[in-house]
Amino acid sequence: MEAAVQVRGLTKRYGDRVVLDGVDLDVASGSVCALLGPNGAGKTTTVRVLTTLLRPDGGRVEVAGVDVRAHPREVRRRIGLVGQQPAVDDVLGARENLVLFSRLHHLDRRAARRRAGELLELVGLADTGSKPVRQFSGGIRRRLDIAAGLVLAPQVLFLDEPTTGLDPAGRRDVWEAVRALVAGGTTVLLTTQYLEEAEQLADDVCVLDGGRVAARGTPRELTAAVGGDRLELVVDDPARATEAADLAGRVASGPPGPPPPVRGTRVTVAVARRPGVVGDVVRALDGAGIGVDDVLLRPATLDEAYLRITGRPDQRTEVPA
Secondary structure, three states: OOEEEEEEEEEEEEOOEEEEEEEEEEEEOOOEEEEEOOOOOOHHHHHHHHOOOOOOOEEEEEEOOEEOOOOHHHHHOOEEEEOOOOOOOOOOEHHHHHHHHHHHOOOOHHHHHHHHHHHHHHOOOOOOOOOEHHHOOHHHHHHHHHHHOOOOOOOEEEEEOOOOOOOHHHHHHHHHHHHHHHHOOOEEEEEOOEHHHHHHHOOEEEEEEOOEEEEEEOHHHHHHHOOOEEEEEEEOOHHHHHHHHHHHHHHHEOOOOOOOOEEOOEEEEEEOOOOOHHHHHHHHHHHOOOOEEEEEEEEOOHHHHHHHHHOOOOOOOEOOO
């Protein structure tokens, strides 16, 4: 599939500090790519280079088929950027805001009104009337922000932490708007704090760490790489939880890795995908005189994959972007 974003050997330095060190990245047209990584990984710098806000020190970067160093103005005509801070005016209504943004993009009055109506339909806000934006919920306001970034019908839309601070309902509102955009052919590159968001939206995930690409693939590919399924057990004797974890890990025959985590009476082990593995583990524990109060088999999550990839097993699963 044709790449809407193509990066080869991207480097960026601030003095003696190397922020991006040979980053390669491809984002297929009409797809969503989630850029993840801990603080200082280089995500924000990457987005700033891709949106022409920073000049790279080395490498080749093309967005929508245009070289960002050679033709930055042409790139800007083909992209949209929605930052972390709201860009819309609280006093104006949704339609007035979009007319304003359209006029700032040099559309005439008639074209601006027409484009505002199209965008309100696109993000599901056509019935908001003239109610001022300050009365909107966080999710609706964020959808309006996204609409403001779409005035010129960009081929590639960059979203910087689009749902930070939103409640679950607001987050779903934004997800629906993003899915609608992609269904219409827009390419989206987003940074996010929420790994669940990447699992829900992204066709592809790129994990940056220390200015380099630490891992790349679909959410399913990344979770498969850290061991597939997880078996969670609650044993009846806290004093034997570590023993239970060791025994369950051996019987489950999951992929090699760090020792299974133990939290109180709760034990989590990686398991091979074979019939009867849960029964084998429970019988082994029973044979050793270790009682089991609860059993849950679940697939590995992107949270676990991220923590394994970045080597930060104690970090919270909400990842600063």
